[in-house]
Amino acid sequence: MNANVLAWHITTDTATGQFATDVLDGLRQTPKRLHAKYFYDKEGDQLFQEIMASPEYYPTRCELEIFRDKTAELAQGMIMGDAFDLIELGAGDATKSQYLLQYLIDSHTDFTYIPIDISGHILAELQNRLEREIPDLSIHCLEGEYLAMLDKATTLSSHRKVVMFLGANIGNMEPREAVSFCSNLQERLQPGDQVLIGFDLKKHPRTIRNAYDDSAGITAKFNLNLLKRINRELNGNFITEQFEHYQTYDPVTGACKSYLVSLSEQQVTIHNNHFNFGRDEVIYMEVSQKYAIEEMTTLAGKTGFRPVHNTYDSRHWFADVCWEV
Numbered sequence: 001m002n003a004n005v006l007a008w009h010i011t012t013d014t015a016t017g018q019f020a021t022d023v024l025d026g027l028r029q030t031p032k033r034l035h036a037k038y039f040y041d042k043e044g045d046q047l048f049q050e051i052m053a054s055p056e057y058y059p060t061r062c063e064l065e066i067f068r069d070k071t072a073e074l075a076q077g078m079i080m081g082d083a084f085d086l087i088e089l090g091a092g093d094a095t096k097s098q099y100l101l102q103y104l105i106d107s108h109t110d111f112t113y114i115p116i117d118i119s120g121h122i123l124a125e126l127q128n129r130l131e132r133e134i135p136d137l138s139i140h141c142l143e144g145e146y147l148a149m150l151d152k153a154t155t156l157s158s159h160r161k162v163v164m165f166l167g168a169n170i171g172n173m174e175p176r177e178a179v180s181f182c183s184n185l186q187e188r189l190q191p192g193d194q195v196l197i198g199f200d201l202k203k204h205p206r207t208i209r210n211a212y213d214d215s216a217g218i219t220a221k222f223n224l225n226l227l228k229r230i231n232r233e234l235n236g237n238f239i240t241e242q243f244e245h246y247q248t249y250d251p252v253t254g255a256c257k258s259y260l261v262s263l264s265e266q267q268v269t270i271h272n273n274h275f276n277f278g279r280d281e282v283i284y285m286e287v288s289q290k291y292a293i294e295e296m297t298t299l300a301g302k303t304g305f306r307p308v309h310n311t312y313d314s315r316h317w318f319a320d321v322c323w324e325v
């Protein structure tokens with residue numbers, strides 16, 4: 001048994017096993033598809049940092065502008081006198097939320113910051129840094145899946161909850177998935193609890209397409225890296241030069257989708273599973289859904305929330321919306 005096969009057997013019921021199952025299932029579908037959540041291995045994280053720094057990728061800078069320049073506006077709905085828990089789903093390094101945390105501390109607000117992330121390592125670094133930079137902050141990290149940890153947070157305290165889901169991550173859900181995600185969130189909250197969600201808005205179609213098809217080709221590398229990851233971790237033999245990144249944006253539906261196109265007729269093998277690709281056949285990789293203001297409001301209404309306030313960046317390209325149960 002070679003090392004790869006051995007590794008395969010050892011890990012079939014772990015995270016790698018789930019990765020394998022999702023990849024094999026996805027490539028058996030028509031059209032073939034891979035899940036964008038698997039973009040983020042070490043190389044993928046690094047490429048995503050480069051995307052965020054690229055001149056074309058505007059969403060991160062827009063949301064940063066909101067948190068840096070409109071902090072009081074963001075905070076206005078949250079501060080009600082009573083203590084609350086400020087929960088952040090997928091906190092990462094909290095670059096944006098740190099402005100809000102500092103603002104709430106400076107205005108003597110009684111709250112506990114509860115960052116949730118699947119990476120314990122990221123949380124440990126975050127906690128260390130915030131304890132140094134905002135010494136008065138009360139922080140309680142929760143490592144795990146968003147909704148499971150949200151359930152845990154509700155058992156930790158009976159305080160009012162404000163749940164943040166930033167970074168236009170909701171855009172990486174198909175519209176029907178966004179509905180079920182928001183409904184699941186709403187079911188876990190109590191009347192008076194709030195959510196603060198970051199949405200990337202519809203805008204000139206070329207601006208959006210360029211953001212996902214940058215001239216330096218970083219987004220292309222980001223997508224192709226998932227094929228490399230499959231080769232590395234699942235004993236695959238994708239020839240990445242035989243695939244090309246292709247981006248679409250439909251200004252009517254707001255769906256911005258990325259694909260990898262097979263440049264030849266070819267067969268790919270992933271641990272004894274064979275997949276045939278026709279020339280020009282695509283793998284659907286990711287949706288980054290863009291919203292109109294009315295579409296955000298409709299989503300709130302469908303999932304049991306009442307829209308309270310939208311905070312925009314100066315160009316109205318991005319919105320952080322506050323909804324209440």
Ligand code: AVI
Nearest residue numbers: 051167168169171172219288
């Ligand atoms: C993480 N997520 C919100 C990014 C987006 O804009 O959809 C991921 C991304 N994919 C390509 N570029 C950025």
